[in-house]
Amino acid sequence: MAATSARALKLLSIFGIGATLTAEELATRLGASVRTVRRDIDTLRELGYEIEAVRGAGGGYRLGRATRLPPVVFDEDQAVAAAVALQTVPAVLSGIRENAARALATLRQAMPARSRLHAEAFTISSARNYWEFPAPPIDAEVVRAVGGAINRRHLVRVDYTGDGEPVTLRLEPHDLVVWAGRWYLVAFDPDAGRWRAMRVDRITAHMPTHTPFGRRDIPHGDPVAFVMTAHDRGDAAAEWPCRGSAVLALPASTVARFAPGGSTVEYATETTCRLTLGAWSWPGLAGLLLTFDADLTDIEPAELRQALNSLRTRISKGLRPGGGTGGRTGYDRWA
Structure with missing residues (x-):
């Protein structure tokens, strides 16, 4: 019975996620047989939950629209997910630490004892490494204002503070994306007639407009x-002991992704772009550029060019069979 x-x-x-799932899909998730799933569905119906059977292509079972779930229904995996999310959210949203702690305490009290044990087993501490460059914690009010406009489809x-003075923009907000510790707003700018990827930490929201717009592709x-x-998504070069740049024979969209x-x-041309980056040493910076496996031109500063020449020498020595003298390598073009 337990x-x-x-x-x-x-x-x-x-069922609480709102999806329509087949008996086979439910059986896989539960690790049970289809017959057991159907028996459990009958049990839920007897308890008063409206479980609908949807026929035809894409059919299956789903929770009826009028069905009200109990205040908190968590299994062990969901309890862990909630505990981890509420402990890590202050790292990306400012002004929310106290509320997150209160929400976690409330959830723990409302959880069944077994789920609560799983939730309380996780205490998260976070630390940055040298390669993490997240934005400062985002103002929760900005996320709330922009997220509400996305949900309501309101302008x-x-x-927005980009490279220069702040500018006031009227936008059609479509999605929020969190990538590499940074929040971005994907929006269409009707005045400029183009799409934008914008750092949310550089946004200050005005009062709601209540002006609707139609969703675009x-x-x-x-x-x-x-x-x-998007190469122009508002990122900035981090402070490193060594920082340089080069023009790569790759499209900006490709380099931006990696x-x-x-x-x-x-952006330079359709097939080239300038990459500016830093590292703890000039050879380390040179090595990062080489990972793109593309021709390099207009390399700055001189220390970076010298580091590339030094790497060429070391690589040439390593490629000589038996310590013999080898020919010139492809790295000679940086000489």
Whole structure:
């Protein structure tokens, strides 16, 4: 009976996401047979939950629209997810630490004892390494204002600080994307007639406009792909002991996707771009440039050119069979 109750609780939590799932999909998630799933569905119906059977292509089972779930229905995995999320959110949202702690305490009190044990087992401490360049914690009010406008499909007016003075923009907000510890707003700028990927930490939202707009098709069909390939998404070069740049024979969209954190990509031509980045040493910076496997030109400063020449010498020595003298390598073009 205890196993049946636990399985029915997990089944109810799965239905809580609002998806329509086949008996086979539910059985896979529960680690049970299809016959057991159907029996558990009957149990939930007897308890008063409206579980609808949807026929035809894409059919299956789903929770009825009028069905009200209990205040908190968590299985063990969801309890862990909630505990981890609420402990890490202060690292990316400012002004929310106390509220997150209170929310976690409230959830723990409302959870079943077994779920609460899993939630309390996780205490998270975070530390940065040298390659993390997250934005400062975002103002939770900005996320709330922009997220509300996305949900309602209302235009927003924002002040945006890019490379220069703040500018006031009227935008159609479509999605929020978190990537590499930074928050981005994917929005269409009707005045400029183009899509933008914008750092949320550089946004100050005005009062709601209550002006509706129609949703558009996002480039690449995916907000994440758009942000990852946008070279002008508002990133800034991080402070490193050594910092330099070069023009790469690759499109800006390609380099933007794979450039390390704390670097910037500038469009040059359809097939070239300038990458500015830093490292702890000039050879380390040279090595990062070589990972793109593309021709390099207009390399600055002189220390970076010298580091590339030094790497060429070391690589040439390593490629000589038996310590013999080898010919000139492809790295000679940087001489």
